[in-house]
Amino acid sequence: MKAFELVNPTDVSGAVSALTAAGREGKLLAGGIDLLSEMKEYIATPSIVVNLKAVSGLNKIESSAKGLKIGALVTLSDIAKHPTIAAKYTALAEAAESVASPQIRHVGTLGGNLCQRPRCWYYRDEHVICLKKGGSKCYAIEGENEYHAILGGGPSYIVHPSDCAPALMVLGASVDISGPKGNRTVSLDKFFILPTENLYKENVLEVGEIVTHITVPAPAAGTTSHYLKIRHKESMDWALSGAAVALTAKAGKVTSAKVVLSGVAPVPWRSPEAEKALIGKQVTTAIADRAGAAAVAKAKPLGGNAYKVPLTRNVVRLAVLHAAGVKG
Amino acid sequence: MSMDDRDQHDPNEPDVSRRQFLRGLSGSLAASAVLATGVEAVPLSPPSPPEPLEPPLAVGPRIKGQVKVRLNVNGQVKTATVEPRTTLLNTLRDDLGLTGAKRICDRGSCGGCTVIADGETIYSCMMLAVDAQGKKITTVEGLGTPEAMSPLQAAFVDHDALMCGFCTPGFVMSCTSLLKHNPDPTETEVKEACAGNICRCGTYPRIFEAVLAAAKRMRGE
Ligand SMILES: Cc1cc2nc3c(=O)[nH]c(=O)nc-3n(C[C@H](O)[C@H](O)[C@H](O)COP(=O)(O)OP(=O)(O)OC[C@H]3O[C@@H](n4cnc5c(N)ncnc54)[C@H](O)[C@@H]3O)c2cc1C
Ligand code: FES
Ligand code: FES
Numbered sequence: 001m002k003a004f005e006l007v008n009p010t011d012v013s014g015a016v017s018a019l020t021a022a023g024r025e026g027k028l029l030a031g032g033i034d035l036l037s038e039m040k041e042y043i044a045t046p047s048i049v050v051n052l053k054a055v056s057g058l059n060k061i062e063s064s065a066k067g068l069k070i071g072a073l074v075t076l077s078d079i080a081k082h083p084t085i086a087a088k089y090t091a092l093a094e095a096a097e098s099v100a101s102p103q104i105r106h107v108g109t110l111g112g113n114l115c116q117r118p119r120c121w122y123y124r125d126e127h128v129i130c131l132k133k134g135g136s137k138c139y140a141i142e143g144e145n146e147y148h149a150i151l152g153g154g155p156s157y158i159v160h161p162s163d164c165a166p167a168l169m170v171l172g173a174s175v176d177i178s179g180p181k182g183n184r185t186v187s188l189d190k191f192f193i194l195p196t197e198n199l200y201k202e203n204v205l206e207v208g209e210i211v212t213h214i215t216v217p218a219p220a221a222g223t224t225s226h227y228l229k230i231r232h233k234e235s236m237d238w239a240l241s242g243a244a245v246a247l248t249a250k251a252g253k254v255t256s257a258k259v260v261l262s263g264v265a266p267v268p269w270r271s272p273e274a275e276k277a278l279i280g281k282q283v284t285t286a287i288a289d290r291a292g293a294a295a296v297a298k299a300k301p302l303g304g305n306a307y308k309v310p311l312t313r314n315v316v317r318l319a320v321l322h323a324a325g326v327k328g
Numbered sequence: 329m330s331m332d333d334r335d336q337h338d339p340n341e342p343d344v345s346r347r348q349f350l351r352g353l354s355g356s357l358a359a360s361a362v363l364a365t366g367v368e369a370v371p372l373s374p375p376s377p378p379e380p381l382e383p384p385l386a387v388g389p390r391i392k393g394q395v396k397v398r399l400n401v402n403g404q405v406k407t408a409t410v411e412p413r414t415t416l417l418n419t420l421r422d423d424l425g426l427t428g429a430k431r432i433c434d435r436g437s438c439g440g441c442t443v444i445a446d447g448e449t450i451y452s453c454m455m456l457a458v459d460a461q462g463k464k465i466t467t468v469e470g471l472g473t474p475e476a477m478s479p480l481q482a483a484f485v486d487h488d489a490l491m492c493g494f495c496t497p498g499f500v501m502s503c504t505s506l507l508k509h510n511p512d513p514t515e516t517e518v519k520e521a522c523a524g525n526i527c528r529c530g531t532y533p534r535i536f537e538a539v540l541a542a543a544k545r546m547r548g549e
Binding site (some may be wrong): 001002003004005006008009032033036039040049051053077100101102103104106108220235236299 | 388389390391392393411412413415434435436437442445448449450451454455456458459502519520521522523524525538
C-alpha cells in the first residue's frame with residue numbers, strides 16, 4: 001500500500017471539500033473492505049484518503065410510512081437483521097445477508113457496497129493494464145472469462161459485483177449525493193453506467209461526490225420481493241448469477257414487476273423483457289419460465305461463460321416463483 | 329507520484345517483498361545508466377527534517393507519517409507507532425507481539441486474522457490500526473491460556489478440530505462470538521458463523537462438532 005495522508009472530516013461538507021481538494025489523488029474510505037484491497041494491489045494509489053467513518057448522521061436506518069432512509073455508513077449486517085427491512089423490503093435484507101461473510105458484513109457499508117469496483121481478475125491484477133485502466137484491450141474477450149458479462153458487455157466485459165444494488169433497484173430506490181456543486185438525488189436505475197458510456201467508472205459520481213443516503217419508497221400494498229444468488233462457493237462468494245424480483249399483485253394478477261440481475265452485466269441489469277412477460281399474468285411455473293427465457297434472450301456469452309445463460313434463466317424463474325409464493 | 333514514493337517501506341509487506349526486490353533491480357539499472365551517460369545523480373528531494381522523537385497521537389483532522397495509536401486489546405490499553413496505512417493485523421502481530429491472528433491472504437478472504445471488535449467479528453487485515461482506536465479488541469490471546477483454555481478452545485482440543493492449526497485462531501474467534509450471541513446454535517448456524525473462515529486442511533466437520541459440544545457444556549448440559 002502506498003503511504004497516504006488520512007483526513008478525518010466530521011461532517012458531509014468537510015468530506016466533500018477534502019475529497020474535492022484532493023481531486024484525482026483522493027479516495028473515499030467507508031468500511032474499507034474494497035478500497036484497502038485495491039490499495040494493497042496498487043490498483044488504487046491515493047495520496048489522500050478521506051475517512052467517512054467519523055462523519056455524523058450517516059449510520060442510521062430511518063423507517064417511516066413513506067419508506068426507508070438508510071445512511072451510507074450503515075453496515076450490511078445492520079441491514080440484514082433489521083426487522084422492518086426483512087418483513088417489507090425482503091429482497092434488500094436477503095441481498096445484504098448474501099454478501100461475503102459475517103466479518104465483512106460487520107464492517108462493509110451500504111454506500112461502499114454500491115460503489116465498490118469490479119472484481120474482474122484482469123482489472124484487479126496490478127501488472128495488467130487493461131481497458132479499464134487506460135490500456136487498449138479487455139483481456140476477458142480472449143482470456144479467462146467464465147465470470148464475465150453475458151449481457152451489456154463491450155468494450156469491457158466486467159460484471160457489477162454488488163448484491164444490494166439489484167435488490168434496491170427492484171424496490172425503486174434512489175441515492176442522495178452531496179458534491180462540490182451541491183446536492184442531487186439520482187434514481188438507482190440511472191446511477192450505474194455501462195462501459196460504453198465511461199470505461200473508468202461504474203456510476204455517475206463525479207470527483208468530490210459522496211453518496212450520503214439511500215432512500216427506498218414504501219412498497220405498494222400487495223408487493224413481495226426476493227433476491228436469489230447462485231455462487232461458486234456457497235459460503236462466501238460474489239454472484240455467478242443472481243436475480244432480484246419485486247412483484248405487486250392484485251386479485252392474483254401481477255400489476256407491476258421489476259427484475260434486476262446481478263453477476264451477468266457491467267451494471268446491475270434491469271430486464272424489461274422479463275418484466276413484460278409477468279405483467280398482467282398470474283404467476284405459474286410456465287409464466288416464470290417464460291420470464292427467465294425472456295431475461296436471457298439477448299445474452300451474448302463469451303468463450304467460457306455460456307453456462308451463465310441457462311443458469312440465469314433458472315435463477316430468474318426460481319426468484320419469480322419465490323417472490324410470488326408459488327411452489328416451483 | 330514517483331516510483332520511490334510508491335515503494336517506500338510498506339509496513340504491510342514482508343521485509344523483502346517482490347516489489348522491493350524489483351525496485352532494487354531497477355535502481356541498479358538506473359545507476360548504471362547514469363554512469364554510462366556521465367550525468368551526475370542529483371537527489372530528487374531535499375533531505376527530510378529529522379523525525380520528532382515522539383510521534384503524535386493518531387487523532388485529529390489530518391493524520392500523516394509516523395503516528396502513535398492507542399488500542400484497547402484484551403482489556404489492556406497498548407500503544408504502538410504506526411502509519412495511517414498500517415493494518416490492525418500488522419499492528420497486533422508486529423508491534424504488540426500478539427501473533428494469534430494470522431496473516432494468510434491479507435485480502436479479507438480467508439478469516440485467519442479474525443478478531444472481535446466491539447462484540448462483532450472482523451478481519452483485522454482489512455481495518456486500519458488508526459480506525460481500530462476506541463474499539464474493544466479481543467484476540468485469541470484474550471480468551472484463555474494453554475493451561476486454562478476457554479471451554480471452546482478446550483473443545484477444539486478434545487475434538488481434534490485442527491490439523492496444521494493455522495486457521496484455528498480465526499475459527500475460534502468466529503465461534504466464540506457466535507456462542508456469545510447465540511448459546512444454543514444449530515449446526516447450520518455454526519456453519520453460517522464460519523462462512524468467512526477457510527481451513528485448507530478440511531477440518532470443518534470436527535470444528536462444527538467441537539462448537540456444538542462446547543455450547544452444550546457452556547449451557548451446563
Ligand atoms: C472476500 C470478499 C468477498 C466479497 N463478497 C461480496 C459479495 O458477495 N457481494 C457483494 O456485493 N460484495 C462483496 N464484497 C465487496 C465489498 O467489499 C462489500 O460489498 C462492502 O459492502 C464494501 O463496503 P465498504 O464500506 O467496505 O467499502 P469501501 O471499501 O470503503 O468502499 C468501496 C468503494 O466505494 C467508494 N465509496 C464507499 N462509500 C462511498 C460513498 N458513501 N459515496 C461514494 N463512494 C463511496 C470507495 O471510495 C471505494 O472506491 C466482497 C469483498 C471481499 C473482500
Ligand atoms: S488474512 Fe485477513 S482474511 Fe485472510
Ligand atoms: S487446520 Fe490447517 S488450515 Fe485449518
